[in-house]
Amino acid sequence: xxxxxxxxxxxxxxxxxxxxxxxxxxxxxxxxxxxxxxxxxxxxxxxxxxxxxxxxxxxxxxxxxxxxxxxxxxxxxxxxxxxxxxxxxxxxxxxxxxxxxxxxxxxxxxxxxxxxxxxxxxxxxxxx
Amino acid sequence: xxxxxxxxxxxxxxxxxxxxxxxxxxxxxxxxxxxxxxxxxxxxxxxxxxxxxxxxxxxxxxxxxxxxxxxxxxxxxxxxxxxxxxxxxxxxxxxxxxxxxxxxxxxxxxxxxxxxxxxxxxxxxxxxxxxxxxxxxxxxxxxx
Numbered sequence: 568x569x570x571x572x573x574x575x576x577x578x579x580x581x582x583x584x585x586x587x588x589x590x591x592x593x594x595x596x597x598x599x600x601x602x603x604x605x606x607x608x609x610x611x612x613x614x615x616x617x618x619x620x621x622x623x624x625x626x627x628x629x630x631x632x633x634x635x636x637x638x639x640x641x642x643x644x645x646x647x648x649x650x651x652x653x654x655x656x657x658x659x660x661x662x663x664x665x666x667x668x669x670x671x672x673x674x675x676x677x678x679x680x681x682x683x684x685x686x687x688x689x690x691x692x693x694x695x
Numbered sequence: 696x697x698x699x700x701x702x703x704x705x706x707x708x709x710x711x712x713x714x715x716x717x718x719x720x721x722x723x724x725x726x727x728x729x730x731x732x733x734x735x736x737x738x739x740x741x742x743x744x745x746x747x748x749x750x751x752x753x754x755x756x757x758x759x760x761x762x763x764x765x766x767x768x769x770x771x772x773x774x775x776x777x778x779x780x781x782x783x784x785x786x787x788x789x790x791x792x793x794x795x796x797x798x799x800x801x802x803x804x805x806x807x808x809x810x811x812x813x814x815x816x817x818x819x820x821x822x823x824x825x826x827x828x829x830x831x832x833x834x835x836x837x838x839x
Contacts, residue, residue: 577699631755634756657725
């Protein structure tokens with residue numbers, strides 16, 4: 568039983584490290600901000616969860632495992648917020664190329680909001 | 696378990712190096728933010744591997760702290776420092792730094808000469824002054 572758990576833990580740790588490696592490769596090679604932020608989320612959520620699971624399987628003790636649950640929860644709550652804020656700031660400062668997007672709901676929404684506020688050129692700019 | 700440790704360490708080190716290279720290259724502040732956020736995740740993973748290797752549980756709070764600090768950093772940058780002036784996102788060459796420094800020194804000199812003018816920077820008549828200034832004033836009065 569103990570050996571089985573250790574093997575599972577080892578598999579999880581290696582898989583998590585491999586995801587971190589993939590993220591590093593993606594960050595280095597991908598061409599623009601959105602692609603990089605896509606690559607960067609791999610070790611932040613799945614990779615980290617796998618490594619924490621591996622660590623929990625290896626430790627098998629009560630209080631430490633609850634701390635690991637806490638780390639996983641923090642990471643899953645904060646990583647999407649941080650990624651959202653960074654990419655939105657990138658969009659607003661013009662670092663996103665609209666022609667490379669398949670779906671662009673933010674631009675449509677901003678245009679609609681501009682029209683609603685009223686004014687062809689008097690409305691707020693999409694940056695504000 | 697040793698083989699697992701070696702594999703994980705190599706993968707994580709390679710990931711950290713690539714992420715740091717991206718943080719150095721930029722080109723924008725937000726790319727660096729993403730890279731440093733990922734670096735935090737990689738460090739948390741490294742701490743997890745270390746804890747799994749040694750069986751120690753006292754490094755687990757380090758992971759809690761790191762996962763929170765990375766979030767605060769990236770949100771702060773995205774919120775307040777995302778808009779950077781044109782040309783700010785690169786490392787200046789030696790000549791450019793020298794030119795900037797020269798300009799700054801000139802601006803300081805101009806400011807000082809404007810302030811040192813006796814009609815603008817001087818204290819009121821009969822005011823208590825430092826010794827050297829008092830001597831200077833005495834000289835001026837004698838000149839008149």
